[in-house]
Each structure stands twice: as structure tokens, then as C-alpha cells.
Amino acid sequence: MELQFLGGASEVGRSAILFKGSKHIIMDYGIKLNHKTEYPMPLGRVDACVLSHAHIDHSGNFPFLYKEALPITYGTDPTKELSQLLIEDSMKVGKKNHQPPKFNKHNLHSMLERYASHEFGEEVDLGDYTLTLFDAGHISGSSITKLESKETGRKLVYTGDFKLEPQMIQGSADIVKSDVLVTETTYATRDHPEREELMKKFVDEVKETLDAGGTALIPSFAVGRAQEILAVLHKSKLTDFVFVDGMARKATQIAMRYPEYMRNADLLHDAIKKIMWVGSEEHRGSALAGSSIIVTTAGMLNGGPVLSYLSKLNQHSKIFLTGYQVEGTNGRKLMDGKPLLIDGSKEVIKTPWVFYDFSAHAGKSDLYEYVRKSNPETVICVHGDQKTSEAFAEALNAEGFKAHVPRQGDTIKLDF
Numbered sequence: 001m002e003l004q005f006l007g008g009a010s011e012v013g014r015s016a017i018l019f020k021g022s023k024h025i026i027m028d029y030g031i032k033l034n035h036k037t038e039y040p041m042p043l044g045r046v047d048a049c050v051l052s053h054a055h056i057d058h059s060g061n062f063p064f065l066y067k068e069a070l071p072i073t074y075g076t077d078p079t080k081e082l083s084q085l086l087i088e089d090s091m092k093v094g095k096k097n098h099q100p101p102k103f104n105k106h107n108l109h110s111m112l113e114r115y116a117s118h119e120f121g122e123e124v125d126l127g128d129y130t131l132t133l134f135d136a137g138h139i140s141g142s143s144i145t146k147l148e149s150k151e152t153g154r155k156l157v158y159t160g161d162f163k164l165e166p167q168m169i170q171g172s173a174d175i176v177k178s179d180v181l182v183t184e185t186t187y188a189t190r191d192h193p194e195r196e197e198l199m200k201k202f203v204d205e206v207k208e209t210l211d212a213g214g215t216a217l218i219p220s221f222a223v224g225r226a227q228e229i230l231a232v233l234h235k236s237k238l239t240d241f242v243f244v245d246g247m248a249r250k251a252t253q254i255a256m257r258y259p260e261y262m263r264n265a266d267l268l269h270d271a272i273k274k275i276m277w278v279g280s281e282e283h284r285g286s287a288l289a290g291s292s293i294i295v296t297t298a299g300m301l302n303g304g305p306v307l308s309y310l311s312k313l314n315q316h317s318k319i320f321l322t323g324y325q326v327e328g329t330n331g332r333k334l335m336d337g338k339p340l341l342i343d344g345s346k347e348v349i350k351t352p353w354v355f356y357d358f359s360a361h362a363g364k365s366d367l368y369e370y371v372r373k374s375n376p377e378t379v380i381c382v383h384g385d386q387k388t389s390e391a392f393a394e395a396l397n398a399e400g401f402k403a404h405v406p407r408q409g410d411t412i413k414l415d416f
């Protein structure tokens with residue numbers, strides 16, 4: 001058996017791993033959004049596809065696989081609906097930015113038609129292999145993939161993006177025993193702040209902003225982060241002040257249809273009964289009228305309704321960044337004190353900002369714990385920048401694991 005890394009190796013973005021045994025199985029086929037969209041390498045024969053979760057760095061180029069063939073894609077129900085939402089949005093954004101997608105609506109339709117939904121723990125027969133999905137604890141429907149050889153009993157586990165420490169909405173990732181572990185390494189060299197403490201500080205600062213008569217503007221990724229933030233605000237009895245705008249609305253509605261994929265569906269259910277949904281420019285004005293909390297997309301300020309709020313905030317307001325801000329995005333520019341690019345013109349934003357690390361990825365300690373408990377012979381480090389992945393691999397080698405950091409296009413031969 002061989003594994004080929006078509007993207008997401010020594011980098012974060014465009015995750016794509018090809019399993020080449022008696023069947024060719026592609027695990028994720030995403031894009032990397034930069035100044036220019038980057039794609040995973042093309043591939044030949046595909047017999048089956050697995051989609052770990054909806055985020056565009058895993059799902060973004062998936063419909064491309066349906067240009068010349070009609071393989072089955074395996075994943076969970078929420079992943080199907082959430083990836084449709086995100087792929088359709090990225091098609092729109094791509095066209096607007098003169099970077100049209102490499103596939104059309106028809107290909108996306110074929111992908112959705114050939115999608116086989118499976119629950120966590122359900123065994124799926126793939127000829128010489130058995131496929132099982134487990135909870136990855138990252139976002140709604142996110143899964144860890146296990147491929148087991150029927151002949152040898154050897155197991156390959158691909159973590160996708162995962163989190164061990166439970167969040168408010170998503171529970172802890174399942175630890176799956178493996179012989180070969182392909183793991184994400186986004187934060188392999190540092191730990192996230194203690195979550196309880198982080199939430200308390202965040203809530204206190206939001207309250208201070210409200211008391212001062214300002215707006216707490218909370219740019220959030222639509223899928224995952226927005227729901228987590230709503231749950232945090234609801235638990236602190238702040239939902240009476242909350243407005244939700246942009247794609248976060250649809251993503252929350254989809255997540256709510258699958259309460260079995262949440263640790264705390266009731267909390268989100270109660271939260272959305274109290275919040276106000278914003279859908280028009282007129283509504284946006286009333287959201288800014290007094291002390292308010294606005295949860296909206298895009299999480300990195302690179303588009304979406306958040307931009308129309310930015311220049312209208314009063315002097316008591318504050319911007320709460322809740323996720324990693326990629327180089328080149330407006331969010332990063334804000335953090336670096338540079339002017340933002342809004343509708344083609346440069347604008348200086350004077351509103352103060354704060355950053356809260358609500359990451360849905362495993363931190364350093366979680367990653368070590370996962371590898372040790374999964375207890376493979378071979379560990380393959382992906383979905384991390386090269387330095388980070390290499391530092392992690394080196395530490396694992398010192399513990400007696402055989403760890404590798406592949407580059408784009410590399411093939412690794414494995415006993416399976």
C-alpha cells in the first residue's frame with residue numbers, strides 16, 4: 001500500500017491524501033485560499049472518496065473529482081450539508097475575485113447525489129477494506145477516518161482536523177488505535193490557553209463593552225466557531241443582546257438539524273430562540289443602535305456583512321477576533337495596524353480589537369496524547385507548516401515512533 005500526498009503536506013490548506021491499495025481512496029480534496037487559490041495535485045483513478053469535514057481546506061475542490069467519474073463519497077450527514085453551503089459560497093467568491101472554480105454546479109450536484117452518509121462507528125464494506133468514521137470533535141459532523149485491511153487487520157487512521165479537549169458544542173475526539181496514523185499538526189508546537197479561563201475573560205470583556213454602550217463585533221467562521229460563540233454567550237446570559245448575520249445563520253440552522261452530532265445541542269437550541277437574525281441593511285442599522293453583540297462572517301474580515309459594520313461602530317465598540325488570522329487577510333492587517341481593503345479601497349479602522357484563541361484544533365499536549373494512545377508504528381504529520389510538523393516528528397522519533405513529514409507530491413510505501 002502507498003499513501004500519496006497531493007496537498008496539505010508541509011502546509012495548512014488543500015488537504016488531499018490518496019490511499020493506493022487494491023482500491024484507490026482519496027481522503028479530502030480541499031483548496032488553499034491565498035491571494036491566489038491553490039489546488040491539490042490532480043489524480044488518476046479513484047474508487048472511493050472520504051470527506052472528513054466541511055471546511056473548505058478539506059472540501060473545496062471535491063466536486064472536481066466528479067468531472068470524469070462518479071465515485072461514492074463517504075461522510076456524515078452534517079458534513080454533506082455544511083460542505084454544500086461552503087462550496088457554493090466559495091464558488092461565488094471565486095467568480096467575484098476572477099478565480100472561477102475548477103468545476104461547475106453540475107459536478108457539485110453529482111457529488112451530493114453520490115454521497116453516502118454514515119454515522120460514527122458504522123462499518124462500511126469497501127472490498128478488501130473496512131471503513132469506519134469516528135468523532136473528531138472539531139466541528140459538526142467532523143470525522144476521523146479508519147481504514148482496516150480485512151486480510152492483515154492493519155489499521156490506517158487519518159485524524160482530519162480534531163480536538164481532544166471538549167468544546168461547548170462539540171465533544172472530545174475519539175481516540176482510535178492504529179498501525180499508521182496520519183495526523184494534523186496545526187498547533188504541534190504550542191498549547192492553547194485554558195478554555196474555562198479564556199471564556200471567562202472573553203465574557204467579561206464583552207460585558208464591559210456593552211456596559212460602555214458599545215457594540216461587541218465578533219467576526220466568526222460560519223461553521224463551528226459561530227455556534228461555539230453563541231453557546232458561550234448564552235451560557236453567560238448574554239443572548240438578549242445578540243444579533244447574528246451572514247452565513248453563520250444558515251450554518252447554525254444546519255447544525256441544529258443534527259443534534260446527535262453535538263455534545264450540547266440544548267444549549268444552542270435555547271440560544272437561537274433568543275438571538276435576533278439579521279438579513280437586511282435596515283436590520284444592520286438597528287443592530288448597531290445601542291449596546292449590542294454582533295456575531296457575523298467572515299471570520300478573517302475578508303468579505304461578508306462584517307465589512308459593512310466595521311466603519312459604523314461607535315467609539316465604545318470593540319472587535320473580538322475569535323480565530324487564527326491568515327497572512328494577507330483583513331483580519332491580519334487589523335492586527336498589524338495596517339489599513340484594511342474594503343470594496344477595493346483602503347480603510348483605516350480605529351476601533352480597538354482583541355484576540356481570543358477559540359481554536360477547534362488540538363494543541364501540543366492533545367497531539368502527543370493522541371499519538372501515544374492511538375499507539376501506531378508509523379506517524380505521518382500533515383496539515384501544519386513545515387517547521388512545526390518537523391519539530392513534532394523529531395520529538396516522536398525520539399519516543400520510538402517512525403515519524404515522517406511528507407512534502408507535496410511525496411509517496412510513502414507502507415506495510416498494510
Ligand SMILES: [Zn+2]
Nearest residue numbers: 053055138161
Ligand atoms: Zn477544519
Ligand SMILES: [Zn+2]
Nearest residue numbers: 055057058161
Ligand atoms: Zn483544516
